[in-house]
Amino acid sequence: MAASQEGRVSDLKQTTVKRTYLESIQTFDILLANGWIIDGTGAARRRGDVGIVGDRIAAIGELRAQGASAKQTIDAAGKVIAPGFIDTHGHDDLMFVERPDLEWKTSQGVTTVIVGNCGVSAAPRPLIGNTAAALALLGQTELFDSYHAYFQQLERLDPMINVASLVGHANLRLAAMKNPLARPTSDELARMRQLLEEALEAGVAGMSTGLAYEPGCMAEREELLALASVAARQGALHTSHIRNEGDEVVAAVDEVLELGAASGCATIISHHKCLMPRNWGGSETTLRNVDRARESGQAVAMDVYPYNASSTILIADRAELIDDIKITWSTPHPECGGRYLADIAAEWGCGRKEAAERLSPAGAIYFAMDEADVQRVLAHPCCMVGSDGLPNDANPHPRLWGSFTRVLGNYVRRCRLLSLEEAISKMTALPASVFGLADRGTLRAGAFADVVIFDPDIVEDRADWDHPTLRSVGIEHVFINGTSVFPEPPSRRPGRVLKRHQQRRAT
């Protein structure tokens, strides 16, 4: 795997740095002692200590044996010391303002999140009168005029965890087009390109599209190619909630792969899945096509959440196609949150589709995925972990609180789908490399001290369909930029806004 090779090379380079640090600093601020160090590169675990000074890792090795001391020592015997997890797919954009403790992240070891996914983001703000149902996923706070303004606000508030953002394509349409459900005029397309350039200038990692939602679903190839080309020119990414994850999933994956080939833009397929029983097994084809694109030199990656049910806004057209649909929230009928659509329809004496229409705007969980597809996607070498968590939901999909610990508990320990080293690499070095996050995602001297300590024998998710906001177990300590954020929240939040031009492309 490329990430692990890079990791080993940089480890060698860092040896010199490590010695220099050790010679000058015998006292660390924090010493994580005697743990199993899994550095994120995919390399096998080794026993040792991690010394932190300020916001960086100063040294890794047999530090205590060499006489090092520290203001604070944490005994990590029998525990794993790993880089903090990177959630590649978040919808926490406005939560940094509304609920800044982000406990659903820190309690499962997440130290960085990429927000602005699925075409919807905190900026730019729609023209007056324009809106889109998918924006309701984000929260109540008014959207921001620009990424410059959003990032400034985040920095003013001190984010709890590190955050990078994508700009949503729906936002570009809503902010540029008089009728966002139409085809853009050439002036409107020029305005969208300008807004994208401004967001890239402010530091977003790229553009996300939500081609299954209005208004993104109205976009045709010419528009998407024009925008992806703007992103490609700046070395930024295109991530996509593809046009269809059901009957047309193969064509929908091919559509974004082709856009990547034609524009030269790196492509990430979001929360990859195949919905509804008749499409189960489809990931064999989609992954083959992803492999073919990668073999031809295209930069392609994916993210997945480790569950066989999905969640988004309630879509009435799905009501008759999927048997098990659980309502997560409803504006006209908040009392129906947490109940199944079929039960509500029976009580109301109407069809499921009519019940869905009466409940809307609403959110839902759809039980319509095959476990074999989930595992095939998760195990793919270019697949990262992304929670797709929806913190604004009253009864959220449990992926919000449990995605990362579920990979470690269920897919490493119970199913043995992945080794611990592989799983951690998918949550750390791989996403840091794909998103170009400098000095994050690996444990090495000189890197930022984003670190998680967990017990590999008991770590697992506790949030489930009936208790979706239960905290995970087995996460013992989490550090972000050298500051402890879990189990106790810090007096000052230590996260940073990670802007693209301040990072380096690691790939």
Ligand SMILES: [Zn+2]
């Ligand atoms: Zn999505």
